[in-house]
Amino acid sequence: MKYVSTRGQAPILDFDDALLSGLARDGGLYVPESWPNISADEIAALKGLSYSETAFRIMRLFTGDSIGDDDLAHLINDAYAGFDDPDVAPMKQLGENEWLMELFHGPTLAFKDYAMQFLGRIFDFVLTRRGKRVTIVGATSGDTGSAAIEACRGRDAIEIFILHPEGRVSDVQRRQMTTITDSNVHNIAVKGTFDDCQNMVKAMFNDTDFRDRCNLSAVNSINWARVMAQTVYYFRAAAGMYDPTAPVSFAVPTGNFGNVFAGYGAKRMGLNIEQLIIGSNSNDILTRFFEAGRMEMTGIHPTISPSMDIQISSNFERLLFELYGRDGNIIKDMMTTFNDTGSFSVGEKEMARARELFAAARFSDEETSGTIARIFAEHKQLLDPHSAIGVAAGRARRRNPGTPLIDLATAHPAKFPDAVRAASGQHPALPEKLSDLFDREERFNVLDNDLTGVQEFVLTHRTDGTTR
Numbered sequence: 001m002k003y004v005s006t007r008g009q010a011p012i013l014d015f016d017d018a019l020l021s022g023l024a025r026d027g028g029l030y031v032p033e034s035w036p037n038i039s040a041d042e043i044a045a046l047k048g049l050s051y052s053e054t055a056f057r058i059m060r061l062f063t064g065d066s067i068g069d070d071d072l073a074h075l076i077n078d079a080y081a082g083f084d085d086p087d088v089a090p091m092k093q094l095g096e097n098e099w100l101m102e103l104f105h106g107p108t109l110a111f112k113d114y115a116m117q118f119l120g121r122i123f124d125f126v127l128t129r130r131g132k133r134v135t136i137v138g139a140t141s142g143d144t145g146s147a148a149i150e151a152c153r154g155r156d157a158i159e160i161f162i163l164h165p166e167g168r169v170s171d172v173q174r175r176q177m178t179t180i181t182d183s184n185v186h187n188i189a190v191k192g193t194f195d196d197c198q199n200m201v202k203a204m205f206n207d208t209d210f211r212d213r214c215n216l217s218a219v220n221s222i223n224w225a226r227v228m229a230q231t232v233y234y235f236r237a238a239a240g241m242y243d244p245t246a247p248v249s250f251a252v253p254t255g256n257f258g259n260v261f262a263g264y265g266a267k268r269m270g271l272n273i274e275q276l277i278i279g280s281n282s283n284d285i286l287t288r289f290f291e292a293g294r295m296e297m298t299g300i301h302p303t304i305s306p307s308m309d310i311q312i313s314s315n316f317e318r319l320l321f322e323l324y325g326r327d328g329n330i331i332k333d334m335m336t337t338f339n340d341t342g343s344f345s346v347g348e349k350e351m352a353r354a355r356e357l358f359a360a361a362r363f364s365d366e367e368t369s370g371t372i373a374r375i376f377a378e379h380k381q382l383l384d385p386h387s388a389i390g391v392a393a394g395r396a397r398r399r400n401p402g403t404p405l406i407d408l409a410t411a412h413p414a415k416f417p418d419a420v421r422a423a424s425g426q427h428p429a430l431p432e433k434l435s436d437l438f439d440r441e442e443r444f445n446v447l448d449n450d451l452t453g454v455q456e457f458v459l460t461h462r463t464d465g466t467t468r
Protein backbone atom coordinates (compact mmCIF):
# COMPACT_ATOMS: atom_id res chain seq x y z
CA MET A 1 0.00 0.00 0.00
CA LYS A 2 1.36 3.41 -1.05
CA TYR A 3 0.50 6.82 0.43
CA VAL A 4 0.02 10.09 -1.45
CA SER A 5 -0.21 13.67 -0.21
CA THR A 6 -3.50 15.61 -0.41
CA ARG A 7 -1.53 18.42 -2.10
CA GLY A 8 -0.05 16.17 -4.77
CA GLN A 9 3.57 17.41 -4.64
CA ALA A 10 5.23 15.28 -1.95
CA PRO A 11 6.98 11.96 -2.55
CA ILE A 12 4.77 8.85 -2.61
CA LEU A 13 5.65 6.76 0.46
CA ASP A 14 5.23 3.28 1.93
CA PHE A 15 3.26 2.89 5.15
CA ASP A 16 6.24 3.14 7.51
CA ASP A 17 7.63 6.30 5.91
CA ALA A 18 4.18 7.94 5.93
CA LEU A 19 3.95 6.94 9.60
CA LEU A 20 7.23 8.57 10.57
CA SER A 21 6.85 11.71 8.47
CA GLY A 22 3.42 12.79 9.82
CA LEU A 23 2.82 15.91 7.73
CA ALA A 24 3.82 15.60 4.04
CA ARG A 25 6.66 17.79 2.77
CA ASP A 26 4.27 19.85 0.58
CA GLY A 27 2.20 20.74 3.67
CA GLY A 28 -0.45 18.14 2.79
CA LEU A 29 -1.68 15.06 4.66
CA TYR A 30 -0.93 11.48 3.66
CA VAL A 31 -3.81 9.26 2.51
CA PRO A 32 -3.78 5.76 0.99
CA GLU A 33 -3.33 5.76 -2.79
CA SER A 34 -6.63 3.88 -3.00
CA TRP A 35 -9.08 2.63 -0.37
CA PRO A 36 -8.79 -1.09 0.35
CA ASN A 37 -12.04 -2.99 -0.07
CA ILE A 38 -13.71 -5.28 2.46
CA SER A 39 -16.48 -7.45 1.02
CA ALA A 40 -19.87 -7.93 2.67
CA ASP A 41 -18.88 -11.52 3.51
CA GLU A 42 -15.71 -10.34 5.24
CA ILE A 43 -17.71 -7.74 7.20
CA ALA A 44 -20.24 -10.39 8.25
CA ALA A 45 -17.32 -12.56 9.41
CA LEU A 46 -16.20 -9.85 11.89
CA LYS A 47 -19.13 -10.78 14.12
CA GLY A 48 -17.93 -12.45 17.32
CA LEU A 49 -14.24 -11.55 16.86
CA SER A 50 -12.30 -9.82 19.63
CA TYR A 51 -11.38 -6.14 19.29
CA SER A 52 -7.75 -7.07 18.51
CA GLU A 53 -8.71 -9.62 15.86
CA THR A 54 -10.98 -7.05 14.22
CA ALA A 55 -8.19 -4.48 14.32
CA PHE A 56 -5.77 -6.93 12.71
CA ARG A 57 -8.12 -7.71 9.81
CA ILE A 58 -8.72 -4.02 9.11
CA MET A 59 -5.26 -2.56 9.68
CA ARG A 60 -3.28 -5.13 7.72
CA LEU A 61 -5.00 -3.82 4.59
CA PHE A 62 -3.28 -0.47 5.20
CA THR A 63 0.13 -1.58 6.44
CA GLY A 64 0.70 -3.85 3.40
CA ASP A 65 4.23 -5.24 3.12
CA SER A 66 5.69 -2.70 5.57
CA ILE A 67 4.83 -4.70 8.70
CA GLY A 68 4.79 -8.52 8.83
CA ASP A 69 1.54 -10.17 9.95
CA ASP A 70 3.02 -11.63 13.15
CA ASP A 71 4.56 -8.32 14.15
CA LEU A 72 1.34 -6.43 13.43
CA ALA A 73 -0.77 -8.90 15.42
CA HIS A 74 1.66 -8.62 18.34
CA LEU A 75 1.64 -4.79 18.30
CA ILE A 76 -2.17 -4.75 18.21
CA ASN A 77 -2.62 -7.31 21.00
CA ASP A 78 -0.18 -5.43 23.18
CA ALA A 79 -1.83 -2.05 22.45
CA TYR A 80 -5.28 -3.12 23.68
CA ALA A 81 -4.26 -5.59 26.41
CA GLY A 82 -4.28 -2.92 29.12
CA PHE A 83 -7.79 -1.59 28.43
CA ASP A 84 -10.08 -1.98 31.42
CA ASP A 85 -13.03 -3.66 29.68
CA PRO A 86 -12.73 -7.11 28.08
CA ASP A 87 -14.74 -5.79 25.14
CA VAL A 88 -12.30 -2.83 24.73
CA ALA A 89 -15.12 -0.73 23.19
CA PRO A 90 -18.36 -1.98 24.81
CA MET A 91 -21.78 -0.86 23.59
CA LYS A 92 -24.83 -0.02 25.69
CA GLN A 93 -28.35 0.45 24.43
CA LEU A 94 -29.49 4.01 25.01
CA GLY A 95 -32.90 4.17 23.41
CA GLU A 96 -35.01 2.91 20.55
CA ASN A 97 -32.49 1.60 18.02
CA GLU A 98 -29.76 3.74 19.60
CA TRP A 99 -26.48 2.60 21.18
CA LEU A 100 -23.61 4.25 22.99
CA MET A 101 -20.15 2.93 22.12
CA GLU A 102 -17.81 3.58 25.05
CA LEU A 103 -14.42 4.62 23.72
CA PHE A 104 -12.98 5.50 27.13
CA HIS A 105 -11.55 2.26 28.47
CA GLY A 106 -7.89 3.04 27.72
CA PRO A 107 -5.29 4.39 30.17
CA THR A 108 -6.27 8.08 29.88
CA LEU A 109 -10.06 7.67 29.65
CA ALA A 110 -10.50 9.30 26.22
CA PHE A 111 -10.94 7.83 22.74
CA LYS A 112 -7.51 9.10 21.69
CA ASP A 113 -6.01 6.06 23.46
CA TYR A 114 -7.52 3.74 20.82
CA ALA A 115 -5.20 5.15 18.17
CA MET A 116 -2.36 6.43 20.34
CA GLN A 117 -1.66 3.16 22.19
CA PHE A 118 -1.11 1.53 18.81
CA LEU A 119 0.79 4.49 17.37
CA GLY A 120 3.36 4.61 20.20
CA ARG A 121 4.11 0.92 19.73
CA ILE A 122 4.35 0.94 15.95
CA PHE A 123 6.51 4.09 16.04
CA ASP A 124 8.91 2.39 18.43
CA PHE A 125 8.88 -0.80 16.33
CA VAL A 126 9.69 0.93 13.03
CA LEU A 127 12.35 3.18 14.61
CA THR A 128 14.07 0.29 16.38
CA ARG A 129 14.13 -1.68 13.13
CA ARG A 130 15.91 1.28 11.52
CA GLY A 131 18.23 1.84 14.49
CA LYS A 132 16.86 5.37 14.97
CA ARG A 133 15.63 7.48 17.88
CA VAL A 134 13.29 10.47 17.76
CA THR A 135 12.35 13.33 20.04
CA ILE A 136 8.61 13.92 20.13
CA VAL A 137 7.56 17.45 21.06
CA GLY A 138 3.94 18.45 21.51
CA ALA A 139 1.69 21.04 23.12
CA THR A 140 -1.51 20.12 24.92
CA SER A 141 -4.52 21.74 26.48
CA GLY A 142 -5.39 18.41 28.10
CA ASP A 143 -6.35 15.12 26.45
CA THR A 144 -3.79 14.73 23.68
CA GLY A 145 -0.76 15.18 25.93
CA SER A 146 -1.74 12.49 28.40
CA ALA A 147 -2.66 10.03 25.62
CA ALA A 148 0.70 10.66 23.90
CA ILE A 149 2.68 10.29 27.14
CA GLU A 150 0.93 7.03 28.06
CA ALA A 151 1.60 5.71 24.55
CA CYS A 152 5.31 6.61 24.53
CA ARG A 153 6.36 5.98 28.14
CA GLY A 154 9.23 3.57 28.52
CA ARG A 155 9.82 3.17 24.76
CA ASP A 156 13.54 3.02 23.93
CA ALA A 157 13.41 4.78 20.56
CA ILE A 158 11.36 7.75 21.80
CA GLU A 159 12.03 10.73 24.04
CA ILE A 160 8.85 12.74 24.65
CA PHE A 161 8.44 16.38 25.77
CA ILE A 162 4.92 17.71 26.36
CA LEU A 163 4.29 21.41 26.99
CA HIS A 164 1.17 22.43 28.91
CA PRO A 165 0.14 25.90 30.09
CA GLU A 166 0.90 26.14 33.83
CA GLY A 167 -2.28 26.23 35.93
CA ARG A 168 -4.58 26.07 32.90
CA VAL A 169 -5.29 22.36 32.55
CA SER A 170 -7.60 20.54 34.97
CA ASP A 171 -6.08 18.70 37.97
CA VAL A 172 -7.07 15.32 36.53
CA GLN A 173 -5.54 16.15 33.17
CA ARG A 174 -2.30 17.52 34.68
CA ARG A 175 -1.86 14.57 37.01
CA GLN A 176 -2.46 12.09 34.18
CA MET A 177 0.67 13.57 32.58
CA THR A 178 2.89 14.52 35.49
CA THR A 179 2.61 11.32 37.52
CA ILE A 180 4.21 9.31 34.70
CA THR A 181 7.81 9.04 35.87
CA ASP A 182 9.47 6.99 33.11
CA SER A 183 12.83 8.56 32.29
CA ASN A 184 11.91 9.23 28.63
CA VAL A 185 8.91 11.38 29.63
CA HIS A 186 9.38 15.14 30.20
CA ASN A 187 6.54 17.41 31.28
CA ILE A 188 7.05 21.13 30.86
CA ALA A 189 4.63 23.56 32.49
CA VAL A 190 5.00 26.82 30.56
CA LYS A 191 4.28 30.14 32.23
CA GLY A 192 1.87 31.11 29.46
CA THR A 193 -1.23 30.04 27.53
CA PHE A 194 -1.94 27.00 25.34
CA ASP A 195 -1.32 29.19 22.27
CA ASP A 196 2.14 30.11 23.66
CA CYS A 197 2.90 26.38 24.02
CA GLN A 198 1.68 25.61 20.52
CA ASN A 199 3.63 28.50 19.01
CA MET A 200 6.82 27.28 20.66
CA VAL A 201 6.29 23.78 19.28
CA LYS A 202 5.74 25.22 15.79
CA ALA A 203 8.87 27.35 16.15
CA MET A 204 10.91 24.30 17.16
CA PHE A 205 9.77 22.43 14.02
CA ASN A 206 10.57 25.48 11.86
CA ASP A 207 14.08 25.74 13.33
CA THR A 208 15.74 23.33 10.87
CA ASP A 209 19.01 23.14 12.76
CA PHE A 210 17.25 22.30 16.03
CA ARG A 211 14.86 19.91 14.30
CA ASP A 212 17.71 17.92 12.76
CA ARG A 213 19.84 17.92 15.92
CA CYS A 214 16.98 16.41 17.94
CA ASN A 215 15.44 14.32 15.14
CA LEU A 216 12.14 15.99 16.00
CA SER A 217 8.87 14.16 15.37
CA ALA A 218 5.16 14.42 16.19
CA VAL A 219 2.27 12.08 16.94
CA ASN A 220 -0.47 14.63 16.33
CA SER A 221 -3.92 14.06 14.90
CA ILE A 222 -2.91 14.41 11.26
CA ASN A 223 -0.77 11.25 11.43
CA TRP A 224 -2.30 8.72 9.04
CA ALA A 225 -1.83 5.81 11.47
CA ARG A 226 -4.18 7.48 13.95
CA VAL A 227 -6.98 7.67 11.38
CA MET A 228 -6.28 4.07 10.36
CA ALA A 229 -6.52 2.76 13.93
CA GLN A 230 -9.79 4.65 14.41
CA THR A 231 -11.54 3.01 11.42
CA VAL A 232 -11.52 -0.23 13.45
CA TYR A 233 -14.26 0.64 15.95
CA TYR A 234 -16.69 1.65 13.19
CA PHE A 235 -16.46 -1.90 11.82
CA ARG A 236 -16.67 -3.32 15.32
CA ALA A 237 -19.83 -1.33 16.09
CA ALA A 238 -21.55 -2.66 12.95
CA ALA A 239 -20.37 -6.19 13.78
CA GLY A 240 -22.19 -5.87 17.11
CA MET A 241 -25.52 -5.30 15.36
CA TYR A 242 -27.90 -8.11 14.35
CA ASP A 243 -26.75 -7.93 10.72
CA PRO A 244 -23.28 -6.34 10.31
CA THR A 245 -23.97 -5.62 6.64
CA ALA A 246 -27.21 -3.66 7.25
CA PRO A 247 -27.10 0.17 7.30
CA VAL A 248 -25.91 1.97 10.46
CA SER A 249 -25.43 5.64 11.32
CA PHE A 250 -22.91 7.21 13.69
CA ALA A 251 -22.95 10.37 15.79
CA VAL A 252 -19.47 11.77 16.47
CA PRO A 253 -18.43 14.76 18.62
CA THR A 254 -15.89 16.48 16.44
CA GLY A 255 -13.00 18.90 16.65
CA ASN A 256 -10.15 18.19 14.25
CA PHE A 257 -12.33 15.92 12.05
CA GLY A 258 -9.97 12.98 12.71
CA ASN A 259 -12.45 10.63 14.35
CA VAL A 260 -15.31 11.23 11.92
CA PHE A 261 -12.96 11.02 8.91
CA ALA A 262 -12.09 7.51 10.08
CA GLY A 263 -15.83 6.78 9.75
CA TYR A 264 -15.71 8.09 6.20
CA GLY A 265 -12.79 5.75 5.52
CA ALA A 266 -14.78 2.79 6.87
CA LYS A 267 -17.61 3.72 4.50
CA ARG A 268 -15.23 3.89 1.53
CA MET A 269 -13.87 0.45 2.45
CA GLY A 270 -17.36 -1.01 2.18
CA LEU A 271 -19.07 -0.56 5.56
CA ASN A 272 -22.77 0.19 5.07
CA ILE A 273 -22.89 3.62 6.76
CA GLU A 274 -26.01 5.68 6.08
CA GLN A 275 -25.14 8.88 7.95
CA LEU A 276 -22.16 10.38 9.78
CA ILE A 277 -23.54 13.01 12.13
CA ILE A 278 -21.15 15.63 13.45
CA GLY A 279 -21.63 17.37 16.79
CA SER A 280 -19.88 20.71 17.44
CA ASN A 281 -19.72 22.97 20.47
CA SER A 282 -19.84 26.74 19.93
CA ASN A 283 -16.54 26.44 18.05
CA ASP A 284 -18.73 25.43 15.14
CA ILE A 285 -16.55 25.88 12.04
CA LEU A 286 -17.70 22.47 10.72
CA THR A 287 -21.40 22.94 11.38
CA ARG A 288 -21.27 26.33 9.67
CA PHE A 289 -19.48 24.66 6.77
CA PHE A 290 -22.22 22.07 6.27
CA GLU A 291 -24.85 24.82 6.49
CA ALA A 292 -23.22 27.29 4.11
CA GLY A 293 -20.61 25.43 2.01
CA ARG A 294 -18.00 27.83 3.28
CA MET A 295 -15.13 27.19 5.69
CA GLU A 296 -14.38 30.29 7.73
CA MET A 297 -11.96 30.71 10.64
CA THR A 298 -13.06 32.61 13.72
CA GLY A 299 -11.63 33.00 17.23
CA ILE A 300 -11.75 30.29 19.90
CA HIS A 301 -14.40 30.32 22.65
CA PRO A 302 -13.61 28.25 25.75
CA THR A 303 -16.38 25.68 26.45
CA ILE A 304 -17.11 22.78 28.81
CA SER A 305 -15.99 20.43 26.00
CA PRO A 306 -12.41 21.78 25.74
CA SER A 307 -11.06 19.00 23.50
CA MET A 308 -13.25 20.38 20.74
CA ASP A 309 -12.22 24.03 21.22
CA ILE A 310 -10.47 24.32 17.87
CA GLN A 311 -10.14 27.01 15.25
CA ILE A 312 -9.38 24.80 12.22
CA SER A 313 -10.31 21.15 11.63
CA SER A 314 -6.97 20.02 10.25
CA ASN A 315 -8.13 16.58 9.07
CA PHE A 316 -10.87 18.11 6.93
CA GLU A 317 -8.33 18.44 4.12
CA ARG A 318 -8.54 14.67 3.66
CA LEU A 319 -12.28 14.86 2.94
CA LEU A 320 -11.79 17.78 0.54
CA PHE A 321 -9.27 15.68 -1.38
CA GLU A 322 -11.94 12.99 -1.82
CA LEU A 323 -14.71 15.46 -2.73
CA TYR A 324 -12.53 16.97 -5.48
CA GLY A 325 -11.72 13.66 -7.15
CA ARG A 326 -8.29 13.37 -5.47
CA ASP A 327 -6.89 16.36 -7.38
CA GLY A 328 -4.00 17.62 -5.23
CA ASN A 329 -3.62 20.85 -7.25
CA ILE A 330 -7.15 21.99 -6.38
CA ILE A 331 -6.57 21.25 -2.69
CA LYS A 332 -3.24 23.07 -2.70
CA ASP A 333 -4.92 26.21 -4.11
CA MET A 334 -7.83 26.01 -1.66
CA MET A 335 -5.48 25.69 1.30
CA THR A 336 -3.41 28.63 0.08
CA THR A 337 -6.61 30.70 -0.10
CA PHE A 338 -7.59 29.54 3.40
CA ASN A 339 -4.19 30.53 4.76
CA ASP A 340 -4.23 33.94 3.07
CA THR A 341 -7.86 34.98 3.59
CA GLY A 342 -9.17 32.79 6.45
CA SER A 343 -11.88 31.18 4.32
CA PHE A 344 -12.67 29.10 1.24
CA SER A 345 -15.85 27.89 -0.49
CA VAL A 346 -16.78 24.50 -1.90
CA GLY A 347 -18.77 24.05 -5.13
CA GLU A 348 -22.43 22.99 -5.16
CA LYS A 349 -21.77 19.60 -6.71
CA GLU A 350 -19.17 18.73 -4.05
CA MET A 351 -21.38 20.06 -1.24
CA ALA A 352 -24.31 17.96 -2.45
CA ARG A 353 -22.11 14.87 -2.34
CA ALA A 354 -20.86 15.72 1.16
CA ARG A 355 -24.40 16.27 2.46
CA GLU A 356 -25.54 12.83 1.30
CA LEU A 357 -23.40 11.29 4.04
CA PHE A 358 -22.69 14.05 6.58
CA ALA A 359 -24.99 16.15 8.74
CA ALA A 360 -23.96 18.51 11.55
CA ALA A 361 -25.38 20.33 14.55
CA ARG A 362 -23.98 22.74 17.15
CA PHE A 363 -24.77 22.94 20.87
CA SER A 364 -24.09 25.63 23.45
CA ASP A 365 -22.74 24.74 26.91
CA GLU A 366 -26.26 25.16 28.30
CA GLU A 367 -27.71 22.71 25.77
CA THR A 368 -24.87 20.27 26.46
CA SER A 369 -25.56 20.38 30.21
CA GLY A 370 -29.25 19.82 29.44
CA THR A 371 -28.38 16.70 27.44
CA ILE A 372 -26.20 15.33 30.28
CA ALA A 373 -29.09 15.86 32.73
CA ARG A 374 -31.70 14.35 30.40
CA ILE A 375 -29.71 11.22 29.52
CA PHE A 376 -28.97 10.64 33.20
CA ALA A 377 -32.65 11.05 34.10
CA GLU A 378 -33.83 8.79 31.27
CA HIS A 379 -31.18 6.06 31.26
CA LYS A 380 -29.09 6.48 34.45
CA GLN A 381 -26.13 6.93 32.10
CA LEU A 382 -23.61 9.70 32.82
CA LEU A 383 -22.09 11.32 29.74
CA ASP A 384 -19.07 13.59 29.59
CA PRO A 385 -19.75 16.91 27.78
CA HIS A 386 -18.12 15.78 24.50
CA SER A 387 -20.13 12.56 24.35
CA ALA A 388 -23.30 14.50 25.20
CA ILE A 389 -22.78 16.72 22.15
CA GLY A 390 -22.53 13.60 19.98
CA VAL A 391 -25.74 12.14 21.40
CA ALA A 392 -27.59 15.45 20.97
CA ALA A 393 -26.40 15.79 17.36
CA GLY A 394 -27.39 12.21 16.53
CA ARG A 395 -30.88 12.71 17.91
CA ALA A 396 -31.32 16.05 16.16
CA ARG A 397 -30.10 15.02 12.73
CA ARG A 398 -30.84 11.30 12.22
CA ARG A 399 -32.92 10.93 9.07
CA ASN A 400 -34.18 7.38 9.50
CA PRO A 401 -35.22 6.09 12.94
CA GLY A 402 -35.27 2.57 11.46
CA THR A 403 -31.48 2.66 11.03
CA PRO A 404 -29.48 1.87 14.18
CA LEU A 405 -27.72 4.97 15.51
CA ILE A 406 -24.39 4.52 17.31
CA ASP A 407 -23.22 7.46 19.43
CA LEU A 408 -19.47 7.50 20.06
CA ALA A 409 -18.71 8.31 23.72
CA THR A 410 -15.25 9.90 23.49
CA ALA A 411 -14.39 10.48 27.16
CA HIS A 412 -15.20 9.02 30.58
CA PRO A 413 -17.41 11.38 32.64
CA ALA A 414 -14.80 11.40 35.45
CA LYS A 415 -12.42 13.20 33.12
CA PHE A 416 -14.67 16.28 33.31
CA PRO A 417 -16.12 15.96 36.82
CA ASP A 418 -17.03 19.61 37.37
CA ALA A 419 -19.14 19.96 34.24
CA VAL A 420 -20.81 16.58 34.82
CA ARG A 421 -21.65 17.39 38.45
CA ALA A 422 -22.98 20.83 37.60
CA ALA A 423 -25.28 19.32 34.95
CA SER A 424 -26.47 16.16 36.69
CA GLY A 425 -25.83 16.57 40.43
CA GLN A 426 -23.82 13.33 40.22
CA HIS A 427 -20.13 13.04 41.04
CA PRO A 428 -18.52 10.68 38.51
CA ALA A 429 -15.89 8.52 40.25
CA LEU A 430 -12.55 7.77 38.60
CA PRO A 431 -12.18 4.12 37.55
CA GLU A 432 -10.22 1.87 39.89
CA LYS A 433 -6.97 2.04 37.90
CA LEU A 434 -6.83 5.82 38.49
CA SER A 435 -8.40 5.96 41.95
CA ASP A 436 -5.04 6.84 43.56
CA LEU A 437 -4.24 9.50 40.95
CA PHE A 438 -4.33 12.24 43.57
CA ASP A 439 -1.88 10.37 45.84
CA ARG A 440 0.77 9.80 43.19
CA GLU A 441 3.98 11.81 43.06
CA GLU A 442 4.08 14.47 40.35
CA ARG A 443 7.11 15.45 38.32
CA PHE A 444 7.29 18.42 35.99
CA ASN A 445 9.48 21.42 35.24
CA VAL A 446 8.14 24.96 35.20
CA LEU A 447 9.77 27.04 32.46
CA ASP A 448 9.35 30.62 31.29
CA ASN A 449 7.46 31.35 28.10
CA ASP A 450 10.76 31.65 26.25
CA LEU A 451 11.68 29.60 23.20
CA THR A 452 15.45 29.56 23.77
CA GLY A 453 15.06 28.33 27.33
CA VAL A 454 12.68 25.54 26.30
CA GLN A 455 14.95 24.47 23.43
CA GLU A 456 17.90 24.39 25.81
CA PHE A 457 15.88 22.20 28.18
CA VAL A 458 15.02 19.76 25.38
CA LEU A 459 18.64 19.55 24.24
CA THR A 460 20.04 18.89 27.71
CA HIS A 461 17.35 16.41 28.80
CA ARG A 462 17.18 14.46 25.58
CA THR A 463 19.30 11.42 26.41
CA ASP A 464 17.58 9.44 29.11
CA GLY A 465 19.37 8.94 32.38
CA THR A 466 22.05 11.61 32.06
CA THR A 467 20.34 14.45 33.88
CA ARG A 468 18.44 12.68 36.61
Ligand SMILES: *Cc1c(COP(=O)(O)O)cnc(C)c1O
Binds near residue numbers: 110144254255387
Ligand atom coordinates in the same frame (compact mmCIF):
# COMPACT_ATOMS: atom_id res chain seq x y z
C1 LIG B 1 -10.00 14.97 20.75
C2 LIG B 1 -11.38 14.78 21.29
C3 LIG B 1 -12.52 14.96 20.46
C4 LIG B 1 -12.43 15.45 19.03
O1 LIG B 1 -11.90 14.48 18.16
P1 LIG B 1 -11.40 14.88 16.70
O2 LIG B 1 -10.78 13.66 16.14
O3 LIG B 1 -10.44 16.00 16.89
O4 LIG B 1 -12.61 15.32 15.94
C5 LIG B 1 -13.77 14.68 21.01
N1 LIG B 1 -13.90 14.28 22.30
C6 LIG B 1 -12.84 14.11 23.11
C7 LIG B 1 -13.06 13.68 24.52
C8 LIG B 1 -11.54 14.33 22.63
O5 LIG B 1 -10.48 14.15 23.46
